[in-house]
Amino acid sequence: MNNATPITRHVMVTSPHYLASMVGARILGTGGNAFDAAVAVSAALGVVYPHMTGMGGDAFFMLYRAESKQLIGFNGTGRAGSRADIPYFANRGLTSIPLRGILSAVTVPGMVDAWWEVWSGNGKLTWEQILEPAVEYAEKGFPISRNLREWICRDERLIRSCPAMAGTFLPGGKTPHLGDVLTQPDLAESLRLLQREGRDSFYRGGLMKRMIAEMDRAGGLLTESDFSSHTGQWVKPISTDYRGYRVYQMPPNSQGFTTIMMMNMLEQFDLKEIPRQSADYYHLMTEVVKRAFRDRDLYLTDPEFADIPLDRLLSKFYAERLAEEISLERAEERLSSAMGQDTAYAAVVDGEGNSVSFIQSLYFDFGSCYMPEGTGVIMQNRGSFFSLDAEHVNGLQPGKRTFHTLMPAMVFKDEAPYLLLGTQGGEGQPQTQLSILTSVLDYGDTIQEAIANPRWVYGRTWGQNSDTLKVEGRIPASEIELLRGKGHLVERVGDWDGLMGQAQGILIDREKGCLHGAADPRGDGMALGW
Structure with a gap:
């Protein structure tokens, strides 16, 4: 079971799926830097690891820019929609937000905006180039891995409850086998739109309008204005000294500060x-x-x-x-x-010393288990963790970002990156x-x-x-x-x-x-x- 530890001199990529790791290496090998590779890996994971992550989810990135010796974080968290409030659910006799289905998809996905921000200010390759591997895997297909097969089997009943999900992950109405080739043509088309139109396709353009139209038909709460007003946030990582090392985490709404407390x-x-x-x-x-x-x-x-x-x-x-x-x-x-607890963590270091520690998620396995028809995009259920108690610190309010389990980390030694780490898991992270x-x-x-x-x-x-x-x-x-x-x-x-x-x-x-x-x-x- 123990993987061999690769030791190299120039670049390194690691991710929870071997195809996504190879995408990162491919981007670095064609002249891209760690920031290009991180976005390419992130996008590819949304295709080959769709039970854990995708365009309909959130992400956090921690970036070290070697030239300026600067460490910065990006919070790619979506906010609760303008119609998502406690009275809406209380009036329907609910004491908690549903865990699955359209009513669990109450927050705007922050992933695509995070990709754009990380790439646009730091990348060397074009936007089209870094998304192309993800498009290829969605369009031409990839062999289903052990982990994806396990989760499709485990969630088969939930997947069947959404026609678009069933059509994608249960082709011909049957559970796929290990090594079967899975294609996602609707997701490929959505990624193509993203390539042509940039991040605004997802938040203001044709892709957004298609998603909102389908969610409206299903009784969803998110609106066009919720998407068009979305922006992520550049933040300063928080840190502590631990036995001569400096441990960095993302600030709230990430739970990263808990590890700092533990180390202290x-x-x-x-x-x-x-x-x-x-x-x-x-x-x-x-x-x-x-x-x-x-x-x-x-x-x-x-x-x-x-x-x-x-x-x-x-x-x-x-x-x-x-x-x-x-x-x-x-x-x-x-x-x-x-x-x-379902999440995907990855890390990249390039030949210049640029380093990216990043993590992304749909929250639960297959997120809300709702996919707007014709888009291939699985919507996250991250907002289901909001409380419907108005006095609770994490009580639901429009425009609010929920308590977030995602927490990429980086450790410095002698004022430079020494260790990049992260993991899947809610309480477990x-x-x-x-x-x-x-x-x-x-x-x-x-x-x-x-x-x-x-x-x-x-x-x-x-x-x-x-x-x-x-x-x-x-x-x-x-x-x-x-x-x-x-x-x-x-x-x-x-x-x-x-x-x-x-x-x-x-x-x-x-x-x-x-x-x-x-x-x-x-x-x-x-x-x-x-």
């Missing part, structure tokens, strides 16, 4: 005295997670609609106080909110980052070893009424029993379980002049370069 708490403990595969390690990680999530759930939403006390949350003093609460012998009880960061920075693992290490996910998934600590089966039974003895409700899952998400990473070894790439053996990914 872990600085209060000597991890070298705690073996990486021990019950003590998993216990400490879980207790750190609980305290960060407690504040996350209390404060995280669109910062334009609420005061988020980041200065306090990210302070070392506050971390010391939180660390003092942790018992190394007994687990704290907590009940979390259930959330979606901060936790898997914690696993990778401690494995590399504290235990000296390679990036591939860090990603392959046995993982855990603490939290609640849909349909459960309690939080469990899910651990991979490779963790010794004796350590699991010790965790249970500390009060954890432990659930043992598969040895390489997809529940743990799919992580990718690139480590930049400047002393040796090498790039180390890694893709998660739990998925269909690949890292490659030269």
Whole structure:
């Protein structure tokens, strides 16, 4: 199951699908830079990994511009539509936003705008060139991978509920097999429109009008003005020092600050005295997670609609106080909110040192499971995480961006990028980052070893009424029993379980002049370069 770690001298690309990784390498090989390659990979993932991401979703990009030595982030989050408010749902007797279907698609997709912004100010190739690989895979088809096949089978009933989705992913009404060639002609045409007309095709032009017309017929809430008024946002990443490294995350509405809180708490403990595969390690990680999530759930939403006390949350003093609460012998009880976990993370480093860490999602697998007829675009259900409680910090309001699980990361060493990392998963994203960061920075693992290490996910998934600590089966039974003895409700899952998400990473070894790439053996990914 363990992927080999490619080590190269010039460029590196990693993504959760081998075809998308090869697209990135192809773009770099034809004169593009990391920004071109990142957008090309992102677009290709929307075609070959449609259960995880696509044009109908959101994205976050973290960019390092080598020439100016500048790190900047782009928040490609869509806002709730102008007709999406609490009374609309309350008047229909609903106490929560539906998880699937047209009424779960209440936020404007921010993906395409993010592509345009990342490329237009930084890229070297033309817009048409960087979208062409995605168009080719949609038009000419690609072999269905293991992961896509698994999710089509798992979601077959939902897919059949939407004629456009069924026509795309269940050709001839049958479930496709591994290696069957999947074509998406409607998506290919939408991408062609995007090539010809630029981002405005999606937000103001023909593609937008086609999507809105179909959504109106289905009873949707998004309007033409919701799309035409959309813009993403350039932001300054937030960070902390951790044992001589600088860890960067995206600011709210991303949950990235939780990992910074966790790292600050872990600085209060000597991890070298705690073996990486021990019950003590998993216990400490879980207790750190609980305290960060407690504040996350209390404060995280669109910062334009609420005061988020980041200065306090990210302070070392506050971390010391939180660390003092942790018992190394007994687990704290907590009940979390259930959330979606399906996401695609990728990273690119080019020969000039430009680096892009980025992540994108439809929220749930196949998002809302609604596709406007004739477009091939799956709409996200990210807005279903809004609360219909007007007093809740993440309560639904028109124009508001929801609490967002997406969080690409970058670590600097000696004021330059050292590690790019991220992962699939809702609750799991901060936790898997914690696993990778401690494995590399504290235990000296390679990036591939860090990603392959046995993982855990603490939290609640849909349909459960309690939080469990899910651990991979490779963790010794004796350590699991010790965790249970500390009060954890432990659930043992598969040895390489997809529940743990799919992580990718690139480590930049400047002393040796090498790039180390890694893709998660739990998925269909690949890292490659030269």
